[in-house]
Amino acid sequence: MATPRHALFALDPAATTPLYRQIYDRIRGAIASGALKPGDRVPSARALTAELGVARGTIDAAYGLLSAEGYIEARGQAGTVVTPGLKHRAPVVAPRLRSEPAAPSFRPDTVLPLQMGLPALDGFPRKIWARLGARRARATQHIDMAQPPLFGLPALREEVATYLRVSRGLDCSPSQVFITSGFRQTMTLVTRAVLKAGDRAWVEDPGYPPARRILDAMGVRVAPVPVDSEGIVVAEGVRLAPRAKLAVVTPAHQSPLSVSLSLPRRLALLDWAAQSGAFIVEDDYDGEYRYVSRPLPALGSLDREGRVIYAGTFSKVLFPSLRLAYVVVPTGLIERFEEVFQVFAGDAPELTQSIVAAFIKEGHFARHIQRMRACYAQRRAWTVAGLGQALGPGVRIDTQPGGMHLILRFPGRWSDRRLVARMRDDGLYAEALTDWSVQGNGSPALLVSFTNVTSHDEAKALGTRINRLR
Numbered sequence: 001m002a003t004p005r006h007a008l009f010a011l012d013p014a015a016t017t018p019l020y021r022q023i024y025d026r027i028r029g030a031i032a033s034g035a036l037k038p039g040d041r042v043p044s045a046r047a048l049t050a051e052l053g054v055a056r057g058t059i060d061a062a063y064g065l066l067s068a069e070g071y072i073e074a075r076g077q078a079g080t081v082v083t084p085g086l087k088h089r090a091p092v093v094a095p096r097l098r099s100e101p102a103a104p105s106f107r108p109d110t111v112l113p114l115q116m117g118l119p120a121l122d123g124f125p126r127k128i129w130a131r132l133g134a135r136r137a138r139a140t141q142h143i144d145m146a147q148p149p150l151f152g153l154p155a156l157r158e159e160v161a162t163y164l165r166v167s168r169g170l171d172c173s174p175s176q177v178f179i180t181s182g183f184r185q186t187m188t189l190v191t192r193a194v195l196k197a198g199d200r201a202w203v204e205d206p207g208y209p210p211a212r213r214i215l216d217a218m219g220v221r222v223a224p225v226p227v228d229s230e231g232i233v234v235a236e237g238v239r240l241a242p243r244a245k246l247a248v249v250t251p252a253h254q255s256p257l258s259v260s261l262s263l264p265r266r267l268a269l270l271d272w273a274a275q276s277g278a279f280i281v282e283d284d285y286d287g288e289y290r291y292v293s294r295p296l297p298a299l300g301s302l303d304r305e306g307r308v309i310y311a312g313t314f315s316k317v318l319f320p321s322l323r324l325a326y327v328v329v330p331t332g333l334i335e336r337f338e339e340v341f342q343v344f345a346g347d348a349p350e351l352t353q354s355i356v357a358a359f360i361k362e363g364h365f366a367r368h369i370q371r372m373r374a375c376y377a378q379r380r381a382w383t384v385a386g387l388g389q390a391l392g393p394g395v396r397i398d399t400q401p402g403g404m405h406l407i408l409r410f411p412g413r414w415s416d417r418r419l420v421a422r423m424r425d426d427g428l429y430a431e432a433l434t435d436w437s438v439q440g441n442g443s444p445a446l447l448v449s450f451t452n453v454t455s456h457d458e459a460k461a462l463g464t465r466i467n468r469l470r
């Protein structure tokens, strides 16, 4: 290796930036500056673990990220090298400035104004929930106190299948529905069921970071595929990674740009999957929340070849701390998922599942979604108008037909990461679009949620606070 290791890897254990990120930044910086050139060897993960005295997982996380972003490549016996021809394949972006804040957590344990990822917390019918909860708890029999059924409570699998047939146009039976503890567990199980280490998978760029991180952590080589106004650019995916075995997409409202995947793209994606034997994960986290027309049918409703694995969650339509989600698999994969669940899953609490099953069966679920759709349309309008007034005509607010957040774009040169850090210090929440982009070539933007904004005045006051921080 051209650069002395100690100079390259002088780490600061006291810094707020995690160690893996420091290692990642050092190597990426060395590549950007030319100190490490395409084809140069980087130290093996084992050697670096010993040398730096950090956990092996720390090095693996840094190398995983560098590999997912195309900077380095494992060459088996020959070791790990800076990707040959890197300049042509993945533009080297400048290393992040020292003063640039690190990406904040995607699972914050706070509730701040404009916080993404939360439904309207004041809109949940807590009385009904409490009544059903008490009733289900009272009805507990001995059998209910034993192990929960491995693939999910039959009553819930049935309710979910019925709901998806009616609301999302999915032709599925309860045996295809498996209950999980959230989208991340779903992704872990899907990866175990249909991929092996070294396989490639498409993810959207920009896209939901946890999806990318899970694949990466499980040894899958991630291919970031750009997104435009029609959703994921399928032709680019085919060009970048034609032999990928999986594509993870958010067709209803692309996360985070909120555009819907157009019909031609849906058909192209299904075609590619059918022809190449790949699977598609349809992450339908907020498909119900569309404000200009009826919700679009799920991508899975067009699937005739058994390629779509549908991932749903109760985090948006009920609430995230519930930790309940589901995955609907093509009939050809039922046995495989049953095998995987026997080893790795089956832990969703039975009582919670039974309360949700009753909530759906008794019609509260459908009523709640309908009420929330109207509530969000109103809150979205307040937020767009209030923020717009406070931030002035220079700011662009992207309003797509659906979703649960807005995208704010300010004129001129600015750093979304820096503004997000200032907002967090001031007790306001936002996420930086830059943190959702892999190639780092997306323009800066703020992602803010409107779901808990309860008036036009509140939105305007929040806008005034953001304006002071710009």
Ligand SMILES: Cc1ncc(COP(=O)(O)O)c(C=O)c1O
Pocket: 117, 181, 182, 183, 184, 208, 250, 255, 283, 285, 313, 314, 315, 320, 324, 325
């Ligand atoms: C794109 C996307 N997918 C899935 C989820 C749901 O994740 P979970 O079920 O783990 O709460 C979210 C929640 O924020 C999301 O934004």
